[in-house]
Amino acid sequence: SSGINAEYGGHGHNYKVEVRIQGVVDEYTGMVMDIAILKKEIQLLLDEVDHKFLDKDVPFFADRPSTVENICIFFWERLENKLPEGVKLQKIKVHETDKNIAAYKG
Secondary structure, X not given: OEEEEOOOOOOEEEEEEEEXXXXXXXXXXXXXXOHHHHHHXXXXXXXXXXXXXXXXXXXXXXXXXXXXXXXXXXXHHHHHXXXXXXXXXXXXXXXXXXXXXXXXXX
């Protein structure tokens, strides 16, 4: 979850971000990738947007609205190249509220 503000004078949200990956399960570790590494990469992205006015403070949103759909794309584009070889993003899902949810599959 992250406290993100859409615009100056606007209001903030606490988003829930889900990241789904796919790949071959390593026989030795029993994992597709080390979850600690994935969590670290996700946290770095959350730090970029946490308690920020997205439209003013985050360059990605300078030329696009900070909709829940575009937040999905932001996470996808930033995480896509941070995964180990053989591991791919399957889906990014962002919950703005219990009823306002967007998903992106690239």
